[in-house]
Amino acid sequence: MPRPRSLTQAQLATAALAVIDREGLSGLSMRAVAKELGMSTMALYRYVDDRDQLEQLVVELVLGAVDTAPPGSEVPWRQRVETMVGRLRDCVGAHPEIVPLTLTHRHRSPAVLRWSEVVLGILSEAGFQGGQQVIALRGLLGYVIGAIQQEHLGSLSAAGTVAISELPPDRFPHLSATAQRARHIGVDQEFAGGLDMLLRGMAAMLAEGAGSGPSS
Amino acid sequence: MPRPRSLTQAQLATAALAVIDREGLSGLSMRAVAKELGMSTMALYRYVDDRDQLEQLVVELVLGAVDTAPPGSEVPWRQRVETMVGRLRDCVGAHPEIVPLTLTHRHRSPAVLRWSEVVLGILSEAGFQGGQQVIALRGLLGYVIGAIQQEHLGSLSAAGTVAISELPPDRFPHLSATAQRARHIGVDQEFAGGLDMLLRGMAAMLAEGAGSGPSS
């Protein structure tokens, strides 16, 4: 076989991620990545079918860094789930610009599959039944994605909240009062609080076993 | 004053939404909307600064249809929250293509502000304290957005799940088994189950009052 590849997919993804980190997601283009690598635009297409596929590589690079080793089973399930959620959040949060990409590509990501597998294992061991497992997993995944998004575009302490707190209090009494308070809540505190709420709900579901009967 | 405007912003948004519904979100372009209205491309810029602003109008058109009348206060808070969440989901679900737009524009949407105001009122009346209200609201909003997204790109019964259920069971024992079951869970059932979980968590938070102390 002639002429070995001079670039790995990881190198390609790294270059694209560098462009994103430097110029933002809107700065990502085939031409920019090619320049980053010192090659011509069309040379990229030897490694990638599509811009879409390049984005997938970037997502995989970031999400692949998530530690998916199952946490020690001596700690309670709740804490283990917190650990898994925290790892996912940390890795995505390190590159907030790619959040929109994760939304589009996560369902094809092996890293997310591995993560889901481990979380399902924890849930199963904790005693969640079939249908409950699905709902709990989707709920957790949805929460992390949603929370990261909210954090990224307009956290509680950001300009948006300030604007809200200046709304006419007669038309938005609760909202303006709440926004005043919300400015003092850190993003970590908010994330932890929301997760706490979700986990309490899961625990309640586990205790009662009701609400979502499996199909069987 | 000369020459009254011949188009309202609502007409503009309606035309853009028609394009989206017909050709998908990727078919949305200034040229396409102009053609839909039978005018030249640049004429749109008399009404809108930006493509971004046009998108905002579309989001507002869809989200503005959400009924934000507070549900009757005789029913318990839990049920009232379910009503509000359901209304939001129904309106967005009627135009699934705009989901990505709502992610980018919702924090500037008056309709979302009204919705949030009403939900905060319900939570406040139910007895949630300051910091808890914020977390509960963000949790709810995040859940709806996240769930709609998951529904739209790859629901449990869609092709993605089928692919997952065909994974090598030795490497993904829980995932492949769960995906088999998940295929039989309807999207409505899944949504309701997740919301139920969240509401249980909120109820637990309310009962114990712990976890997320307000800043004061």
Added chain:
DNA sequence: GCTGGTAGGCGTACGGTGTACTCCTAAGAA
């Protein structure tokens, strides 16, 4: 060492996008 074939890499070109700028003209005010 030579040669053939494969695949890496490059340049050009096309159809699309958002939008800045300039012009013409329709319509209300005087």
Added chain:
DNA sequence: TTCTTAGGAGTACACCGTACGCCTACCAGC
């Protein structure tokens, strides 16, 4: 009727993703 102003059209530019065709560096077999 004329002036003023804003609506609308047309052109043009920079940028995008990528289809296509070319040249050439590399490795296998001889």
